[in-house]
Amino acid sequence: MKSPTHCAVTGDDYDVLQWDTREDCEVRQILDRIADKWSLLVIALLDRGSLRFTELRREIDGVSQRMLTVTLRQLERDGLVERTVHPVVPPRVDYALTPLGRTLHETVRSLVAWTETHQREIATARASYDARVG
Amino acid sequence: MKSPTHCAVTGDDYDVLQWDTREDCEVRQILDRIADKWSLLVIALLDRGSLRFTELRREIDGVSQRMLTVTLRQLERDGLVERTVHPVVPPRVDYALTPLGRTLHETVRSLVAWTETHQREIATARASYDARVG
DNA sequence: CCGCATCCTGTTAGATACTG
DNA sequence: CAGTATCTAACAGGATGCGG
Numbered sequence: 001m002k003s004p005t006h007c008a009v010t011g012d013d014y015d016v017l018q019w020d021t022r023e024d025c026e027v028r029q030i031l032d033r034i035a036d037k038w039s040l041l042v043i044a045l046l047d048r049g050s051l052r053f054t055e056l057r058r059e060i061d062g063v064s065q066r067m068l069t070v071t072l073r074q075l076e077r078d079g080l081v082e083r084t085v086h087p088v089v090p091p092r093v094d095y096a097l098t099p100l101g102r103t104l105h106e107t108v109r110s111l112v113a114w115t116e117t118h119q120r121e122i123a124t125a126r127a128s129y130d131a132r133v134g
Numbered sequence: 135m136k137s138p139t140h141c142a143v144t145g146d147d148y149d150v151l152q153w154d155t156r157e158d159c160e161v162r163q164i165l166d167r168i169a170d171k172w173s174l175l176v177i178a179l180l181d182r183g184s185l186r187f188t189e190l191r192r193e194i195d196g197v198s199q200r201m202l203t204v205t206l207r208q209l210e211r212d213g214l215v216e217r218t219v220h221p222v223v224p225p226r227v228d229y230a231l232t233p234l235g236r237t238l239h240e241t242v243r244s245l246v247a248w249t250e251t252h253q254r255e256i257a258t259a260r261a262s263y264d265a266r267v268g
Numbered sequence: 269c270c271g272c273a274t275c276c277t278g279t280t281a282g283a284t285a286c287t288g
Numbered sequence: 289c290a291g292t293a294t295c296t297a298a299c300a301g302g303a304t305g306c307g308g
Contacts, residue, residue: 028175030249030256035169041162053290064282069291079259090289091288100255107244114241115164121234122164125213187271198301203272224269225308 033078034104038063038071043101044108046081050096080104167212168238172197172205177235178242180215184230214238 033039041060045051051059057068072095075081080101086092097104167173175194179185185193191202206229209215214235220226231238 026253026257027246027249030253031174031246032171034245034249035174036171037166037169040165040169057290065291066283067281070281077260077263078256079263080256085290091291093290100252100259103252104248107241107248110241110244111168112161112165114238115161115168118234118237119160119164122212122214123160125234126211129211129213199272200274200302201300204300219271221308223308225271227271 030078033074036071038067039075040108040111042068042071042075042095043080043097043104044112046095046097047102047105047108050084050094053093053095056095075101164212167208170205172201173209174242174245176202176205176209176229177214177231177238178246180229180231181236181239181242184218184228187227187229190229209235 034043038060041063042056045056045059053068053072056072057063057065060068063071072081072083076083079098082096082098082101084094084096086094168177172194175197176190179190179193187202187206190206191197191199194202197205206215206217210217213232216230216232218228218230220228
């Protein structure tokens, strides 16, 4: 966590071209949170309904329980994910998107859709680059 | 870099619910590339026109030259960014989006727009969470 | 001088073991 | 089951150097 965030507080109006580049800009911090390795996957999965911790862990291949815990805590802190503890034995914890989290639906979908649509072009580009560079 | 990527090569049809979760899935790899700390910012900036290395470095506050170099190389390899070296003194290297890179425009914009729209809600949620948890 | 490779160091992710 | 604690390995960031 950095010093208090203020995007347009320095007195001068920021150049619109720089909205996304100031390290202490709120938008940058949120963008870093949303666009990280695991958050997008969690959001995409929870968009279809609530899941338990272990279910998420199973679905997101390669995530460690530590990073899944950290990611979920961050998303909970940001108000995107709701954590529900059922006081039963064995314990049961459900994770679901909040209404705010659900507003990310379309954006995440379009990002994934783009990836699916263009994966072949990217694979080709990579092969070409690797052949060129070695 | 991991072993060769194949999303639907194991013989069985993948459950659609898992498109985004297999570590060896092509979509996952591309998503990890797009949704990293710097790539989105680079793409957003280059969407407005080509920029030199130093210009990007200056605009993206907090990026080290090493990570900017790495990020640009990855994006170049993926066919999203084109690198043009002008053999002059002092050297000049321009970076621009390829047509493929430009197709990411709308998606990136919607992601940034979402962040801008909801930053206040997120700030509130964070404050609430911090007050609750400490 | 700019772009970038290299080296070194601090942070962070991942594997493992343990607990309510 | 759903985490936390601890250790280690990998990676990001800063400094330096070098070629064009």
